[in-house]
Amino acid sequence: MAGMGMLGLVAYIQYQASQGAAYAVDLFGKAKDAASGAATGVFEGAGGIFGQIGKGWDKTKEDVGGIKVEMPQWMRDIYEGKTQREEGGSGGSGGPNEPKQAGGGAVGAGAATAGAFALGSDGEEDDRTPTEAARDDQMMLLTRKMIEIRSLLQTIGQSESLTLPSIVVVGSQSSGKSSVLEAIVGHEFLPKGSNMVTRRPIELTLVNTPKAQAEYGEFLALGFGKITDFSQIQKTLTDLNLAVPETDCVSDDPIQLRIYSPNVPDLSLIDLPGYIQVEAFDQPTELKAKIQDLCDKYIQPPNVILAISAADVDLANSTALRASRRVDPRGERTIGVVTKMDLVDPIRGAQILADRNYPLRLGYVGVVCKVPRETKSVFSRGSANITSLITKNESAYFSAHPETYGPDSQVTVGTSNLRKKLMHVLEATMSASLATTSEAIHQELAEATYEFKVQYNERSLSAESYLAESLDAFKHSFRAFSDTFGRKEVRDIVKQELDQQVLNLLAQRYWNRPVENLRPVDQLAEGPQEHIENLPKADPENPLWHLKLDASTSTLTKLGIGRLATSITAQALQESVQNLVQGSTFSSHPFAIQAITQASTNILRDLSYDTSDELEICVKPYKYRVEVSQDEWRRGRDNITEVLKSELKDCDVATKAVEDQLGGKRRAKDVLSFIDRVRKGEVILDGNTDAGAGGFSAALLSKGREALFLRDRSDILRLRLAAVKSRQCSNPANKYHCPEVFLDAVADKLTSTADLFLDAELLSKFYYQFPRMLEQQFRNLDEGTVQRFAREDPKIRRHLDVVKRKELLEHVLKEMEGLRELEKREVRRSGRGQVEEVGRKRKGWGLF
Numbered sequence: 001m002a003g004m005g006m007l008g009l010v011a012y013i014q015y016q017a018s019q020g021a022a023y024a025v026d027l028f029g030k031a032k033d034a035a036s037g038a039a040t041g042v043f044e045g046a047g048g049i050f051g052q053i054g055k056g057w058d059k060t061k062e063d064v065g066g067i068k069v070e071m072p073q074w075m076r077d078i079y080e081g082k083t084q085r086e087e088g089g090s091g092g093s094g095g096p097n098e099p100k101q102a103g104g105g106a107v108g109a110g111a112a113t114a115g116a117f118a119l120g121s122d123g124e125e126d127d128r129t130p131t132e133a134a135r136d137d138q139m140m141l142l143t144r145k146m147i148e149i150r151s152l153l154q155t156i157g158q159s160e161s162l163t164l165p166s167i168v169v170v171g172s173q174s175s176g177k178s179s180v181l182e183a184i185v186g187h188e189f190l191p192k193g194s195n196m197v198t199r200r201p202i203e204l205t206l207v208n209t210p211k212a213q214a215e216y217g218e219f220l221a222l223g224f225g226k227i228t229d230f231s232q233i234q235k236t237l238t239d240l241n242l243a244v245p246e247t248d249c250v251s252d253d254p255i256q257l258r259i260y261s262p263n264v265p266d267l268s269l270i271d272l273p274g275y276i277q278v279e280a281f282d283q284p285t286e287l288k289a290k291i292q293d294l295c296d297k298y299i300q301p302p303n304v305i306l307a308i309s310a311a312d313v314d315l316a317n318s319t320a321l322r323a324s325r326r327v328d329p330r331g332e333r334t335i336g337v338v339t340k341m342d343l344v345d346p347i348r349g350a351q352i353l354a355d356r357n358y359p360l361r362l363g364y365v366g367v368v369c370k371v372p373r374e375t376k377s378v379f380s381r382g383s384a385n386i387t388s389l390i391t392k393n394e395s396a397y398f399s400a401h402p403e404t405y406g407p408d409s410q411v412t413v414g415t416s417n418l419r420k421k422l423m424h425v426l427e428a429t430m431s432a433s434l435a436t437t438s439e440a441i442h443q444e445l446a447e448a449t450y451e452f453k454v455q456y457n458e459r460s461l462s463a464e465s466y467l468a469e470s471l472d473a474f475k476h477s478f479r480a481f482s483d484t485f486g487r488k489e490v491r492d493i494v495k496q497e498l499d500q501q502v503l504n505l506l507a508q509r510y511w512n513r514p515v516e517n518l519r520p521v522d523q524l525a526e527g528p529q530e531h532i533e534n535l536p537k538a539d540p541e542n543p544l545w546h547l548k549l550d551a552s553t554s555t556l557t558k559l560g561i562g563r564l565a566t567s568i569t570a571q572a573l574q575e576s577v578q579n580l581v582q583g584s585t586f587s588s589h590p591f592a593i594q595a596i597t598q599a600s601t602n603i604l605r606d607l608s609y610d611t612s613d614e615l616e617i618c619v620k621p622y623k624y625r626v627e628v629s630q631d632e633w634r635r636g637r638d639n640i641t642e643v644l645k646s647e648l649k650d651c652d653v654a655t656k657a658v659e660d661q662l663g664g665k666r667r668a669k670d671v672l673s674f675i676d677r678v679r680k681g682e683v684i685l686d687g688n689t690d691a692g693a694g695g696f697s698a699a700l701l702s703k704g705r706e707a708l709f710l711r712d713r714s715d716i717l718r719l720r721l722a723a724v725k726s727r728q729c730s731n732p733a734n735k736y737h738c739p740e741v742f743l744d745a746v747a748d749k750l751t752s753t754a755d756l757f758l759d760a761e762l763l764s765k766f767y768y769q770f771p772r773m774l775e776q777q778f779r780n781l782d783e784g785t786v787q788r789f790a791r792e793d794p795k796i797r798r799h800l801d802v803v804k805r806k807e808l809l810e811h812v813l814k815e816m817e818g819l820r821e822l823e824k825r826e827v828r829r830s831g832r833g834q835v836e837e838v839g840r841k842r843k844g845w846g847l848f
């Protein structure tokens, strides 16, 4: 409990100190007064993050009572503003005439940072003690972890409190901004050109890979993979920047680039468009203000500002320092970088770096980042590392002026010192922000968890699981459907289709009078022919009637039953699949609908070719001879009776509809009797009836003809129904009198062959292949497609977002916990026990 209390206290002091705001009073109760006292003192005193850490530290020492605690050296160094001088040697460290520690510390411990600090490159040697080198490595490890956490937070999103600080690089155009960044990275990779080529923020994450040889970049959002050719990175950056139209000139949409190398420190930097003094004639008039606004957005706390100014321009005129002063008036989180030191006299150079006008807590660093002209052409192209060239050139310059830039001077110079400073500052700043960030993450997590619970009943979901579940459910419903759609159902739809064909045949061959018997009629009477009482009577002795029935049977059997039955069954299957889709979760996913439809269409099409041909062969015998048994005749008679009844019913319904359109039964009767009289020749029409006739409009007469057709059809159906029901039609021997029954029996035989065959060849195969095809299509989708698919449904999209957010937040918290563990372990290993441990906790761990 005592330990926990101390931890909380330490964290609280840190929190107060770094935020300068009253907060978490209730959380820490008694600790509040002491802590805020410490913070208040801090603001009045040294100021700045590290000043605050320092004062807070004194307080911590008092509060932990009997334990002997000391601020870790590295932290003290930053606090005292002399990191570079003590750790990296003098300001001109690495210069050829400076004393070096034999052996260096770059073997084993410190190896990781040696490359990152550019130690070992020409002109620089590692003169750190093994302990210092190990500590640097440890610091870098922690920074890397924090940068990872920062990147994770970036994927979570927008909220400003959910972020860790970064180093923001600002400077006027041509101040040497790009040269500094390239010196840190060791490669020329930034866009170059006169027409304002940096138009978007570039969020640059440097990842130290001590064990790897390769150096490469990655544009995460673009998914291009590793790019080892830095000129290619430069080209891509140029393209991405120039994609912003000239009319806008700048955009705040950042480009995210990661660079992996054994020669870079772990850093998170943001490069911004250079400040301009005035707009060129071809630039938008508000460009200057736009750039300023964009930079202002990024230089807000807790970010560290890397303000770049050129030595040959008066610092008082430095736009970068002016901007920084506006948001950081006490110079607490700004590092001043003065470039082009070689262009000014050393005395003047030293004066600039010791600037008292705008004193910076984190100091000024003078650099010479120019790559020597003679070597530039060789190294600038391709992927050669330019670190050693720059360092050599820079060291040669500074060590040529030992009186101003030598070990005893008060100024800090050199890109390798700048690298170290950046790392230390970033690590300390990130650490200082961890507590607040952690608090914000906890809060966000609580909200996400609540939403997850209340809205989604804690039902976990991923795009993959959603797809898998949807597919399983669909397959399940398909299986259920396949149990209900078998031979019987195929039989029903095929028979229904053949019934219709039989009705058509009957109408064509039996129910209409032979053409030669038709009395000439005028154009109004076309369509239905003579009245039914004039229809010829069947005469079994007359070969004409034999021929009629044989021809009708032949038409039926040679209908192309194979194709017809296969296609209507396939169509029914296709429609059923569509219905299943509509009733499934896939219904709100156009992609899935298309994929499923495609799958069923393809399978059915492939199966249909063979099936229809083979079925046609199966029904071939019926094309020559059809025997109908007594039993089949009886079934046919029953069935056709029902068919005729149903047809009659449909006909009556249609008649009623037309009568209504004619204006009721009476009016319909008038129209019909007029047309009847015309047909019988009682009324002679004179020529054109476009304008109507007999007091009826043309439209009315046209409707009347429809009604007449339906009336005749209805009459004949009634007549034939009576015939089929008659005793005469109960005997198959009277088939010439009862073609309806005979043709139905034939249709029935055809149907029985078709349903058996289609069940075995089309249905079974389709039921087997379709789910497998779906499985193949849906299980092999790439991650992007699965995500796109799931996110098509807004409800699922929201659900996925909540789950993802929650998982990411939990993951970040776990990572933070890991960071804390890592640090504790390292502290224990370093053997400094409580001293360092408390020191670390002091930096803001307690709150999470």
Ligand SMILES: Nc1nc2c(ncn2[C@@H]2O[C@H](COP(=O)(O)OP(=O)(O)OP(=O)(O)O)[C@@H](O)[C@H]2O)c(=O)[nH]1
Binding pocket: 171, 172, 173, 174, 175, 176, 177, 178, 179, 180, 198, 274, 339, 340, 341, 342, 343, 367, 368, 369, 370, 371
């Ligand atoms: N002599 C000297 N020249 C330098 C130094 N650093 C950069 N330069 C030159 O200054 C010019 C501008 O440098 P850049 O690094 O492109 O400057 P920038 O601020 O990125 O410029 P913009 O991209 O136009 O905003 C280039 O010609 C560099 O070669 C230096 O330390 N010494």
